[in-house]
Amino acid sequence: MSGARTVVFCDGAAKGNPGPGGWGVVAVTPDGTVTELGGRAPHTTNNRMELTAAIQALTHMADVAGGIDIYTDSTYVIKGIKEWIRAWRRNGWTTRGGGPVLNRELWQQLDDLVSARPHGSITWHYVRGHGGIPGNERVDAIADNLARDSPVDFYVGSLGGYPVPILDVPADTSTPKRTGPSAAGRAPQRTPLSYLSLLDGQLMRHATWSECEARVKGRSGARFKKAANRQDEIAILRAWGLPPDAV
Numbered sequence: 001m002s003g004a005r006t007v008v009f010c011d012g013a014a015k016g017n018p019g020p021g022g023w024g025v026v027a028v029t030p031d032g033t034v035t036e037l038g039g040r041a042p043h044t045t046n047n048r049m050e051l052t053a054a055i056q057a058l059t060h061m062a063d064v065a066g067g068i069d070i071y072t073d074s075t076y077v078i079k080g081i082k083e084w085i086r087a088w089r090r091n092g093w094t095t096r097g098g099g100p101v102l103n104r105e106l107w108q109q110l111d112d113l114v115s116a117r118p119h120g121s122i123t124w125h126y127v128r129g130h131g132g133i134p135g136n137e138r139v140d141a142i143a144d145n146l147a148r149d150s151p152v153d154f155y156v157g158s159l160g161g162y163p164v165p166i167l168d169v170p171a172d173t174s175t176p177k178r179t180g181p182s183a184a185g186r187a188p189q190r191t192p193l194s195y196l197s198l199l200d201g202q203l204m205r206h207a208t209w210s211e212c213e214a215r216v217k218g219r220s221g222a223r224f225k226k227a228a229n230r231q232d233e234i235a236i237l238r239a240w241g242l243p244p245d246a247v
Helices: 046-060 075-090 104-115 134-147 209-216 230-239
Strands: 006-014 019-028 033-044 068-072 122-126 156-158 194-199 202-206 223-227
Touching: 006 046, 006 134, 019 046, 019 134, 033 046, 033 134, 046 068, 046 075, 046 104, 046 134, 075 104, 075 122, 134 223, 194 209, 194 230, 202 209, 209 223, 223 230
Parallel strands: 006 068, 068 122
Antiparallel strands: 006 019, 019 033, 033 156, 194 202, 194 223
16 A cells, blocks of 8 residues: 555444444555444444544554544534544633533543654545545444444455455545634535445446435445546546546
């Protein structure tokens, strides 16, 4: 793997929020080993499961040297560990309003795990949930199934034998800016042009994620990705070894 960095996807879910919850992790170490992890809680929240997924990922990686790229769809986790936590520590784990920090024990666990690694060795990446990113879709499926108390077949083995194109990640993983009243009156964000799926050599374009998901969910070897415009479509097709006019 390029740069000898570990790639991790993590996600959490709670049915009812609070309610039954689950978390999922997929880690790819530099030696090309893929490990899937997951767990559940009978009564929890989505944020607690998101934090737990990140904690379990870093716990699993404790003895793995080198940098780590962590991909999550939780801005709560990313902003908390990169920005908010400094003020929380300084203020005795109280918020700006003077109240206790929610999920303090989990934040402290995550903080300890991050601090135990060389400074700057962890890079946090935001990925949009249900955006057709294979790694995110897989950990979402693990977390969701466990929250529902459904069985999950965890994969542990070589990257070459893993059916999910886990290293297929978007170029832009910056955390989205918070929207507020100042955004009122602006033009609405454009919806994606399409979702592309490739299954058993057959390429299809879908207008919605639900259509794409219905085709690829649970199908070994399926590839899928969101395209924001025609240029994105062409780039995806080329990455899949297909001509630009394939769809």
